[in-house]
Amino acid sequence: MRNDLRDAALVELRSRIVDACITQASLEDGLPLDVLINDTLYHEKKRLETDRESPVRAQDAAFWDGVKSRLGKANEAELKEILKSIVERFTEEVRGNFSPWVYGMATKVMPKALPLLLNALSPKRLVSRGMPDISETINIHGNVDTLRRMNELGTVILAPTHLSNMDSPVIGWALFAMGLPPFTYGAGLNLFTNPVMSFFMRNLGAYRVDRRKTAPLYKDILKEYATVALEMGQPNLFFPAGTRVRSGKVEDKLKLGLMSCGLRAYVNNLARKKERPNIYVVPATLNYHLVLEAETLIDDHLRIEGKSRYIIDDDESSRPRKILQFTQNLVNLSSRITVNVGDPIDPFGNAVDDEGRSIDSHGRVIDITKYVTDGDGRPTHHPQRDRVYTREAGEAVAESFKKHNVVLSTNLVAFVFFEMLRYRHPELDLYRLLRTGDEGTGVTVSSLTRHVGQVWDVLSKMARDGKITLDDKSVGSGDAQVIVQSALRHFGTYHTRPVLARRGDRVFTEDMNLLLYYSNRLRGYGLERIVRRALTEAS
Amino acid sequence: MSEAKRASVIGGGSWGTALAHLMASSGADVRLWMRNPERVTEINEQHTNSRYLKDLPIDRKVVATGDLQEAVEFAQTIIVAIPAKSFRSIAYEMGSFVKGDQVLLSATKGFEAEHLKRMSQVLREETCARKIGAISGPNLADEIMAGQPTATVVASPYDEAIDAGARLLAGPTLRVYGNHDLVGVEIFGALKNIIAIASGGCTGLGLGANSLSMLLTRGLAEISRFAERHGAQRLTSLGLAGIGDLIATCSSPLSRNNTLGRKLAEGKNLDQALSEMHKVAEGVNTTNAVHLHAGHLGVDMPIAAGVYAVLFEGESVNDVLGSLMSRANRYEHTERPIAEPQPITGSVVETALAVATRRSD
Structure with missing residues (x-):
């Protein structure tokens, strides 16, 4: 996202979140502001106890101590101020940066510098060992023209399968190769630990997602950030699996949190009578002959079967040698990473035709505004209904993954x-x-x-x-x-x-x-x- | 909404007509769609549906029509009560008129044979509607027409669909319960028909309450296994659409599937028995579909297999009963045969002791 857009998005995001917190607090069964703040404080304090590696641990601790001492004697107005400062802190941390200069450079050198991107390997050493060029090895298949077309007709959410930490750079490069603009996406903080990767991530529009932060308010902010970005017409990249799939299976259990942003943005677009309100979800699969972190991933899977909560900081993707060896293998074996682009669907899981209209299984055009409007034709948010819509859209994505595997x-x-x-x-x-x-x-x-x-x-x-x-x-x-x-x-x-x-x-x-x-x-x-x-x- | 209550019912068989009547008598304007023009005229002029409901009077707010588009566009909520066999083709026709904000509720208890699709799945595939649900429960059409009190379940993942169904159906003689477990409600509604055929067989053989009770309980156990395998929730089996519907269908002489079972026990074959009834017995198709799929899935369904043998392989009800009774005795919930040794579990020492004991046996 361009930086001016991003700043506008942050302003919008903050006011939405603060307003939402205040509105719900005024409801009879809402969470009063002091409880909400206390809850957030509790989650953050708990995180800080264990999250010893965080580079901003001391600042965080000081901030939350401040919140704690202000909270005791705060009146209603003061509570709102505290809330604002919390929201500001969280959003500031989420923000990404987009530098056209870095983007231009990255797309030029990325094919050659993927190992560099993934790791702080010294360029000198890389050159002396011969630099593998992977541009030859990324193969783009499937419905690329439709993806481009959907990007013109509305706002696209690209939803790829997730196997490896290589996925983000691979998809990033594939988007460039397909002639598409850079997409906004949330990347786990662990991807920012390595300075080179971090530099690129931060300057290519990625926003930071700290999976150790468990406060519900923080998660709301992440979701709303994606929603606002979509409403501003900024295409997004989500990995619906939420994390790399440990078992190696094609994912069928999807995290629907971010998927629901598409629907929310669509309803907001309708309400504002935006010219191109439509949101298109385009599933895609990433396919590797060999997976960089396979050994760690499957071990992890077998150890904690099914409960993929674990965050692995030290896996193959943080070992320079392993990465170099891996990319050299790609080239030597002339094996290819295949990106297979699926067919677009709408936020309800319906298929979409070439004109961007939703269609039923017999190709009949559907008026999808009906799904979200009330008797008088006003667009409405209805959380229970929207959760089911999103679940059904998720099923359509999972089905597409299987087909395009x-x-x-x-x-x-x-x-x-x-x-x-x-x-x-x-x-x-x-x-x-x-x-x-x-x-x-x-x-x-x-x-x-x-x-x-x-x-x-x-x-x-x-x-x-x-x-x-x-x-x-x-x-x-x-x-x-x-x-x-x-x-x-x-x-x-x-x-x-x-x-x-x-x-x-x-x-x-x-x-x-x-x-x-x-x-x-x-x-x-x-x-x-x-x-x-x-x-x-x-x- | 200021607009008066409105509903459409697609399908003018006994259940569709009864539902239309029920909603009309609690104040709704109802369009009832059916293909047969003579019956349309009969309902609009004589207010009866003599083929399915003899001379029971139908509320005058029920207006029959042969125009599917008119029926679909008449109301926000549409109840579909078409036999499973022709369900898809009519759903497809409806698909040209249905809008995304409409609520579609299936009142048909059965599966599409080939892929074992539930009726709500068919509606989802053939139309653009999303707020889809099903109506099920101990609801024998004739008793409902007679105004006897009962309860029904409206199941859908969408609260809005449940709410719409409840507004239209609830009345002095019908309580409505909501359930989000659409899969479970539909599967129990369909599978209970298999057990109903078996219970008819029991009655036909002159067996008493003990036998019937065993059949119902073990029948519920096996259809629950099947349902859970498809993602149904266990508790649904204990609700109105599970055990509730099963008791009604198996104990009433009005139930078609039950009647079919009785005729089979009297020694008639399937064709003879069906030719004596002019209503569809959904249980026949369901048995066929389920027997096939249970085999694929590896779900043990001995009663369904028995009913299948009687219906399609010409076995007598008596013989099937005999072979069911001679199955190995089992633990009630785990289905493990009692005679087989329990798998060894426990602490290291317990395991070692158990192994040693087993060796010395």
Whole structure:
């Protein structure tokens, strides 16, 4: 967002939040201001007890001590002043900065400097080791023209899948390559810890999101910031998963908080009779043959299964060597990161035609203003209703993710291998199976290839029906031998222990957790049955 | 809103007509859509629907029409009571006229056979409406027409849809309960028909209260398993749309599915039994659809499988009952056979002791 716009957005944001707090406090069952402030104070104090790494810890502590001492004897007017100062503090911290100069430079050097972006690796060392250029390796597929068109017809929320810390720079570069303006987005504070990354993030319009701050008021501010930005016509980037997906699966549980901003902004736009009130959500998938932080992510997933609250500060993406090795691999293997752009939907989850009009499943145009207007045609906010709308829109996004998930050779071969092991040990639960592995016997190349071929047949039919997408390069040929070779080539490099390796006429795994991780990308399509049936027939 | 209460009902079978009558008698202007022009005339002139409701008088505020567009555009809230088989095609036609602010409530208890779609899903797919819900509960049409008191559930994720349904339906003889668990309410409404066929079979064999009670309880257990698998909430099974509807359907001789079961127990085959009834027994299609899907999902549904065997594989009710009774005895809630050893759990020492005991046995 341009800085003048951003400043206007901040002013609007502050007045909205303060007004909302005061209005609700005046309601009979509202939260009185002193309770609201106390609650925020409590959350912040609690955070400060544990958040020892925060660079502004001392200032924060001083600020909140000040709030505490003022609070005791505050009258109504004083309470409002305290509230204002809290809101100001939170919003000031959220604000991003957009520098056209940095943007111009970043887009020019980014392909070459991705490792630099991700880390404070010295440029000198990078040059001496040879600088990998990844512009060749980002592949943009799917409905790009429609995305551009929607950006003209209304305001776009780009909603990509989230696997890796590489996602933000990759998407950032892809937007530039597609000829789109920079999008506003909220980035976790942990992405700002490294100075180079932080410099770029801050100057490319990212606003900061501190996931350690749990005060409801803070979360309201984040959501409202995105809403205001959308209303100002600023395209936004949200990762609907909220955090990197630990398991490697295509996410189906989405955090709807930010999704609801789209709907809220739409209603506000209608109320203000804006010329282009429409908000379009464009899902996209990011697909990697190998994922930078795979080892940490799957470990984390297995440890705290399902509860992805954890924030990992030290993973592969903060180890310079790992990143360099990773990007060099990308280039050496001429493997590609595929960005697959899905079809736009409206904030209610309906499909949208080329003119930006919402349509039903038979292509009939829908008047979506009806969803949010009352009997007299006035746009209304209705939290219960809007939550359900948002949930339904989230379901549409999850469905789009599944359709636009790109099957890569690594995913396909890992999946088949994993299911072969599962079939071999029906009596073991997942964790025992992970410990048992392939017992050093592996599977034969010929049987692996055969089953890969069988699953490919099913996948290619699904792809024709639009239920999933096949990667042209690594699996498009349908030649199972080529697919297995491609997967082995990738798996033999980068990770500490090879996920799959061939010795003689057999293939072995040396890292069951990673095998699970890469296979998970193909869960939720009912493919397990195919492998099981084929194995039953074979035996 | 100053406008008088209005409602539309799509489908002029017994339940659709009864709902139209019910809403009209509590003050609403109602448009009732049906295809058959003769019956439209009958309702508008004689105020009866003799094919489905004999000579029971229908409130004069019910105006029948054969014009779907008129019916859809007449009211903000539309109740759809079309047999599951033709539900989609009519929903599609409605889709040309429905607006995004309208409330659509399905009153049909059944599934679309092929993909096991619920009726609310069909409405969602075929129209642009979002405020979609369902009406279910112990609501036998004839008793409602006779003005006997009962209660119904209006289920929807949208408060607005529940509110709209309650305003129209609630009256001196009908209490309305809301429920956000649309999935559960619809699934119980459909699946109870399978158990109703079985209970008809029980009655037909001359069995008494113990047998019927066992059937209802275990029937509820198996349809709850199926429903929960699809995301329904457990508590819904204990509500009006769960156990409530099940008791009504299984104990009333007025229920079609129940009647069908009785005829089957008398030794008639499905075609004979159906030809003696001119109303649709949704339970037949539901049994077919559910039996297939339960197999896929790996949900154990022995009673449904038994009803399927009677309906489509020509087995006798008696034989099916015999094989159900000879199943392994189980724990009531975990479904684990009593005769099988319990999986070993507990502290390290307990585990070791249990293993040692098992070895020495």
